[in-house]
Amino acid sequence: MRRTINLKKGLNLNLVGGLGSDAPVAIPLPARVAVVPDDFPGFLPKLDVAEGDRVECGSPLLRDKNDGRIKLVAPMGGTVEAVVRGARRKIERVVVKVDPSAGTAGMTPFDTADAATVTEALMASGLWAMMRRRPYDIVPLPDDKPRSVMVTAMDTAPLAPSLEKMVADRRTDVEAGIRALSKLSAGPIYIGIEQGSSLPDFSGAEMVEFPRLHPAGNPGVQMANIDPVNKGEVVWTLDIVTLARIGHLAMTGQADWSVDVAVTGSEVNAPRIEKTVAGAALETVLEGELQAGAEHLRVISGNVLTGVPVGKDGFLRFPYRQVTVIPEGDNADEFMGWASMSPSKMSVSPSFIGRFLNRKFKPDARINGGRRAMIMSGEYDKVFPMDILPEYLVKAILAKDIDRMEALGIYEVAPEDFALAEYVDPSKLELQKIVREGLDYLRSEV
Numbered sequence: 001m002r003r004t005i006n007l008k009k010g011l012n013l014n015l016v017g018g019l020g021s022d023a024p025v026a027i028p029l030p031a032r033v034a035v036v037p038d039d040f041p042g043f044l045p046k047l048d049v050a051e052g053d054r055v056e057c058g059s060p061l062l063r064d065k066n067d068g069r070i071k072l073v074a075p076m077g078g079t080v081e082a083v084v085r086g087a088r089r090k091i092e093r094v095v096v097k098v099d100p101s102a103g104t105a106g107m108t109p110f111d112t113a114d115a116a117t118v119t120e121a122l123m124a125s126g127l128w129a130m131m132r133r134r135p136y137d138i139v140p141l142p143d144d145k146p147r148s149v150m151v152t153a154m155d156t157a158p159l160a161p162s163l164e165k166m167v168a169d170r171r172t173d174v175e176a177g178i179r180a181l182s183k184l185s186a187g188p189i190y191i192g193i194e195q196g197s198s199l200p201d202f203s204g205a206e207m208v209e210f211p212r213l214h215p216a217g218n219p220g221v222q223m224a225n226i227d228p229v230n231k232g233e234v235v236w237t238l239d240i241v242t243l244a245r246i247g248h249l250a251m252t253g254q255a256d257w258s259v260d261v262a263v264t265g266s267e268v269n270a271p272r273i274e275k276t277v278a279g280a281a282l283e284t285v286l287e288g289e290l291q292a293g294a295e296h297l298r299v300i301s302g303n304v305l306t307g308v309p310v311g312k313d314g315f316l317r318f319p320y321r322q323v324t325v326i327p328e329g330d331n332a333d334e335f336m337g338w339a340s341m342s343p344s345k346m347s348v349s350p351s352f353i354g355r356f357l358n359r360k361f362k363p364d365a366r367i368n369g370g371r372r373a374m375i376m377s378g379e380y381d382k383v384f385p386m387d388i389l390p391e392y393l394v395k396a397i398l399a400k401d402i403d404r405m406e407a408l409g410i411y412e413v414a415p416e417d418f419a420l421a422e423y424v425d426p427s428k429l430e431l432q433k434i435v436r437e438g439l440d441y442l443r444s445e446v
Contacts, residue, residue, distance in 0.1 A: 002193075002201070002207045003207070004195065005208060005209065005210055005222075007210060007221075007225065007385040010156075010383055010385055012156070012214050013158040013214070013423075015158050015265075015304070015362070016360045017159055017265040017266040017271050017324070017362075018264060019264060024274065025272055025275065026275045028284060030076075030277065030280035031281060032081065032095055032315075033075050033096050033098060033278070034094065034095045034279045035093065036093045036318070040129045040139050042136065042138025043070065045062040045072070046065045047061075049083075050080065053079070053080045055074045055080060056077040056103045057074060057075065057076055057257065058105035058125065058255055059074050059077070060124075061080070069124065070123045070128055070142070071123065071124060072126055073255070075257035075279050076279075077096075077101075077104065078096045079097045079099065080094065081095045081097040082094075082095040093315065095315075109253045112179040112250050113183065114183070118183050119184065122246065127242065131237065131238040131242065132219075133146070133235065134411065135229065135231075135439075136443045137413075137439055140236055144184075144234050146185045146187070146236045148187035148188050148235055150226070151192065151205070151219070152191075152192045152217055152222060153192060153197070153239070154193060156212055156217035157214060157305060157306065158305060159304075159324060160262065161261075161321060163240050163241060163321075164197055164198070166241050167241060168199075170244045172247070173245075177248075178204040178243065181236075188205075188206050190208055191205045191207050192209075192210055192216075192219065193209055194210065195212070196209075197209065213385075216385065218417055219238070219239075220237065220416070223412070224385075224387065224388075224412050225385070228412055231411055239319060257277050258277055259275075259320040259321060260273050260321065261273065261285060261316060261323060263325075264322060265300075265324040265325035266326055267290055267297055267325040267326060267327060268325050278316065279320070281313075282299060282311075286323070296327060296329070297325055298364075299323065300324040301316055302322055302324065307322070309365075326365060327365070328364060328365050329365050332364060342354075344361065348379075348423075372427050374398075380421040380424070380425070382424070383423075383424055384417075386409070388409040389408060390418065393405065393413070394418075394429070397410070397435065402442060410438065414435070415433070415436045418431040
């Protein structure tokens with residue numbers, strides 16, 4: 001029997017540029033793919049390749065300095081075109097020039113009944129890094145024994161595609177993934193689904209229904225409302241597409257790096273889902289998709305709340321399922337600027353007419369005001385569906401007060417859980433960045 005949890009706090013942003021169809025459209029293979037270590041918190045990259053090396057699909061490009069068994073692999077075969085470094089020689093990305101004739105570095109199907117075999121296979125395949133662990137919202141540690149596993153089968157972010165439809169015909173893969181992870185977890189596998197979901201009840205998992213109210217699709221929010229994480233406990237989180245990949249690997253010995261990516265946003269001609277590969281160059285994904293004459297654009301890999309600005313010449317970033325294109329706003333010319341009372345202005349404040357209009361909005365990337373000292377306004381709590389005092393937790397993080405951070409529930413949260421709070425924040429604070437830095441500080445000190 002499915003359990004239902006009703007959340008009342010949250011906010012759905014009604015934006016122009018939503019999907020017209022859920023049917024994926026095949027596009028040409030990208031000329032390049034890239035792996036970006038920053039997409040995997042807690043992973044300390046060490047190169048396994050050099051520029052000019054020939055690699056197969058699934059060949060390791062990077063390994064973790066703390067445990068070399070944990071790898072990031074090439075989603076397509078070809079030649080290592082560039083190892084891009086930043087300040088202090090930090091590895092920013094590894095770019096592979098795609099060669100469709102390159103082979104696949106396959107494994108053999110493995111026994112999901114053996115925990116050690118499952119662990120080694122996930123680490124070698126690159127799929128281990130696709131999961132996260134609470135506390136700290138990092139790649140799971142090799143010696144983790146999670147209390148439970150939270151799988152989200154819904155994405156409530158603005159303009160997001162349906163995860164449910166991405167695995168509609170993959171029941172066998174999903175159940176094989178459940179069997180594999182059940183050997184690594186001391187407790188249940190939860191799958192968070194949308195109320196009224198057409199997904200079947202999967203053997204070995206407990207199905208829990210949530211309303212389609214963002215951020216109900218975040219695995220941290222789901223776990224916080226099912227069984228909150230306490231100090232000393234470990235929980236793993238992942239999405240159902242990753243779970244299906246784990247099952248596919250177990251049964252075939254091949255990791256599936258194909259992805260269905262939603263190309264959305266107000267500056268896209270006809271928003272649609274495209275079938276490509278993880279880490280694909282966006283020049284291929286966006287070819288012919290942008291409105292004619294559109295300039296000053298912000299291309300975001302992900303959604304408008306948590307995505308990464310990458311530009312038209314960037315690459316698809318983890319979790320590899322959405323690209324959003326909106327106006328940059330740096331050339332906007334409007335009466336009274338950010339203080340304009342135009343009904344086309346999107347806001348949660350009742351001071352703006354748009355707050356009361358049932359319409360879709362076309363926002364740009366401006367923050368509409370300057371950053372200022374933190375204001376204890378109570379706005380965070382209105383959109384934060386966790387039993388946490390978010391404003392006080394942010395203050396404790398800024399003060400680096402570990403005891404207060406622990407008492408206020410930092411072990412339950414991830415940066416994405418504060419995305420809506422960041423949107424409604426009158427202080428314009430970069431809350432997701434603050435929380436990420438707080439989690440990293442806590443991990444280094446505890």
